[in-house]
Amino acid sequence: MAEGKPKPPAFGFVVDATCGATGARAGRFCTPHGIVETPAFLPVGTQATVKALDGADLHDLAAPMVLANTYHLYLRPGTEVVAHFGGLHRFMGWPGPILTDSGGFQVFSLRQRRSRGTARGVSPLVRIDDDGVTFRSHLDGSTHRFTPERAIDAQVALGADVIMAFDECSPNDDDRAYAEASLARTHAWAIRCRRRWAAHEAARTNGSPQALFAIVQGGNFRDLREQSAHFIADLDLPGVAIGGESIGFSKSLTRQILEWVVPLLPADRPRYAMGIGAPDDFLAAVARGVDLFDSVLPTRLARNGSLLTADGRLPILNARYARDPAPPESGCGCPTCQRFSRAYLRHLFKSGELLAHRLATIHNLHFCISLMRRVRASIVGGEFPRFHDRVLDRFTYPLPRNSLPADPLPWPR
Ligand SMILES: [Zn+2]
Structure with a gap:
C-alpha cells in the first residue's frame, strides 16, 4: 500500500468552555457519524452490542458514542464478515459514532491466562516480540498474530469512526526494565500504526474517514509517563488516549498519572482515559482535563x-x-x-x-x-x-474500580 497524507480532516474538536482553576473543559468532538459533546461516557459494546440493548435503545439513551472490541470481533464473527455488511454501523444497527480499541488490551490480558491442559505457568497464550504479538484464541485455541499494521487493517475493516493504535498495556508491576522495553515497543508501534492509517486514508475510495488515536503508557513511573505523553503528543494525531490496566491500578494512582500526563497533551485534541467507569472517577478525571471515558463497569454492575x-x-x-x-x-x-x-x-x-x-x-x-x-x-x-x-458528598461508592464483579450468565463471553 502506498504511503500518503490523509485527506482533509472529517474530524474536529472545539473547546466550548473551561472551568476556573480546574482543568475541566466542555467540548465538541465532530465525527462523520455525529457530534460527541464532551465530557462523555462511552458505553461498551464488546461484541458489537451493548449487552441486552440494541441501536434504538442507545439512541433513546442519547449514547454519545459506543465502543466495540477489535479482538473479539476479529475472532468472531471475523472482521471480513463485518466489512461485508459495510462496517459496524450497519452491522449493529447503530448510526452514531463508534470507537474500536486496537485489541491490544485483550491480547495482553491473555498473559494472565493459561492454555487449557498445560501446566500452570508453562504455556502462555501470548508471545510478544518487537514486531507484534502471537496469541491463541480464548474461543478455540487457534493461533493468530497481531502486528500494528494488522490491528489497523482490522479496524479499517470494522469501520469505526475512531480507531486506536496497537499498544502494549502497561503491566501491573514495578519492573522498571520491562516497563521501559514495553514503552519503547508501544511508541515504535504507534509510528507504524500512524503510517498504516495514513496510507489507508490516502487510498480511501469509499466509506467514512477514520481518526486514529494513540495511547500514552508508561505504568506508574512518572518519567516514563511524561516521556510517553510528549512522544504521543508529537505524533499530531486527531486524539490522544491514556492507557494502563484501568490506568493506574488504584483510584489515587490514576489521579496522579492524569496530573502528570494531561498538562503535556495538546489542548486542541480530545483526551480519552481508557477504562474509567465509576462516577467518582469520572468527576476526578474531568477535573484533570479528560474528555472521554469508557468502561464495562456500569453495564456489568447492572447485570x-x-x-x-x-x-x-x-x-x-x-x-x-x-x-x-x-x-x-x-x-x-x-x-x-x-x-x-x-x-x-x-x-x-x-x-x-x-x-x-x-x-x-x-x-x-x-x-x-x-x-x-x-x-x-x-x-x-x-x-x-x-x-x-x-455530587460526591451525596454519592457513596463502595466498590473499588479494580474489583469488577464477574460477568453473570446467560450470555456467552
Ligand atoms: Zn432510572
Missing part, C-alpha cells in the same frame, strides 16, 4: 443487580425491596424508572428473567450519560467545582 443512583449503589436483590413500589431511583427520567417498581425489577432478577438485565442496563447507562450531561452544563455554567462536591 449483577447493582443500580447506580445519586446516593450510591442500590442492590436490587436485597429483600427490603420485595414489596417496594418506588421506581429504582426516584426522580430518574429513564424508561425503566418511568414504568417499573423496585419490587418488579427484583422479581425479574430473582426469576432469572432476561428483561432484568435490559431494564437495569438502561437505568445505569442513563445514570452515567445524564451525569456527564450535567457535568458538561456545570462546566459551561462555571459551576463545576461546586457541582463536583455536591
Whole structure:
C-alpha cells in the first residue's frame, strides 16, 4: 500500500468552555457519524452490542458514542464478515459514532491466562516480540498474530469512526526494565500504526474517514509517563488516549498519572482515559482535563443487580425491596424508572428473567450519560467545582474500580 497524507480532516474538536482553576473543559468532538459533546461516557459494546440493548435503545439513551472490541470481533464473527455488511454501523444497527480499541488490551490480558491442559505457568497464550504479538484464541485455541499494521487493517475493516493504535498495556508491576522495553515497543508501534492509517486514508475510495488515536503508557513511573505523553503528543494525531490496566491500578494512582500526563497533551485534541467507569472517577478525571471515558463497569454492575443512583449503589436483590413500589431511583427520567417498581425489577432478577438485565442496563447507562450531561452544563455554567462536591458528598461508592464483579450468565463471553 502506498504511503500518503490523509485527506482533509472529517474530524474536529472545539473547546466550548473551561472551568476556573480546574482543568475541566466542555467540548465538541465532530465525527462523520455525529457530534460527541464532551465530557462523555462511552458505553461498551464488546461484541458489537451493548449487552441486552440494541441501536434504538442507545439512541433513546442519547449514547454519545459506543465502543466495540477489535479482538473479539476479529475472532468472531471475523472482521471480513463485518466489512461485508459495510462496517459496524450497519452491522449493529447503530448510526452514531463508534470507537474500536486496537485489541491490544485483550491480547495482553491473555498473559494472565493459561492454555487449557498445560501446566500452570508453562504455556502462555501470548508471545510478544518487537514486531507484534502471537496469541491463541480464548474461543478455540487457534493461533493468530497481531502486528500494528494488522490491528489497523482490522479496524479499517470494522469501520469505526475512531480507531486506536496497537499498544502494549502497561503491566501491573514495578519492573522498571520491562516497563521501559514495553514503552519503547508501544511508541515504535504507534509510528507504524500512524503510517498504516495514513496510507489507508490516502487510498480511501469509499466509506467514512477514520481518526486514529494513540495511547500514552508508561505504568506508574512518572518519567516514563511524561516521556510517553510528549512522544504521543508529537505524533499530531486527531486524539490522544491514556492507557494502563484501568490506568493506574488504584483510584489515587490514576489521579496522579492524569496530573502528570494531561498538562503535556495538546489542548486542541480530545483526551480519552481508557477504562474509567465509576462516577467518582469520572468527576476526578474531568477535573484533570479528560474528555472521554469508557468502561464495562456500569453495564456489568447492572447485570449483577447493582443500580447506580445519586446516593450510591442500590442492590436490587436485597429483600427490603420485595414489596417496594418506588421506581429504582426516584426522580430518574429513564424508561425503566418511568414504568417499573423496585419490587418488579427484583422479581425479574430473582426469576432469572432476561428483561432484568435490559431494564437495569438502561437505568445505569442513563445514570452515567445524564451525569456527564450535567457535568458538561456545570462546566459551561462555571459551576463545576461546586457541582463536583455536591455530587460526591451525596454519592457513596463502595466498590473499588479494580474489583469488577464477574460477568453473570446467560450470555456467552
Ligand atoms: Zn432510572
